[in-house]
Amino acid sequence: MRGKVLSFSDATGQGLISGDDGQRYSFSRADLMGGARSVAAGMAVDFEGSEGVAVSVYVIKSGIPDKNKWVAALLTFFFGIWGVHKFYLGKTNAGIIMLACGTIGWFLILPGLAVAFISFIELIIYLFKSEQQFHEDYVAGDKSWF
Known part of the structure; x- marks a missing residue:
């Protein structure tokens, strides 16, 4: 499923995703895949969600690179x-x-x-x-x- 990161705290390693299905899913740093250690609010992600928890969270690379x-x-x-x-x-x-x-x-x-x-x-x-x-x-x- 696809969604957008609503928030993520580097200090606690916890975050929240708004899925395309209208539900919100919590996730932790351990759920980030593809070598990602952190995400920022507004980033598009692909994940597997069940019972309000997102696992296997992958950051979707847009065609436009982020500003450095x-x-x-x-x-x-x-x-x-x-x-x-x-x-x-x-x-x-x-x-x-x-x-x-x-x-x-x-x-x-x-x-x-x-x-x-x-x-x-x-x-x-x-x-x-x-x-x-x-x-x-x-x-x-x-x-x-x-």
């Missing part, structure tokens, strides 16, 4: 004041704001300094977040800033 936190960090380091990392993560509005402030904003000095500071803070955050937390916040989630 290291690529986002490098883009932030080299092109952060222009918001290139925001466009990479699909946060277009935030990217446009940073692009405007990072180009014409330097005429007023303060907007340019603000986006440089924001880029530096985001670089540090990207580097210290776990892969799962990065995915939950910036790829699957709707977080655009910090």
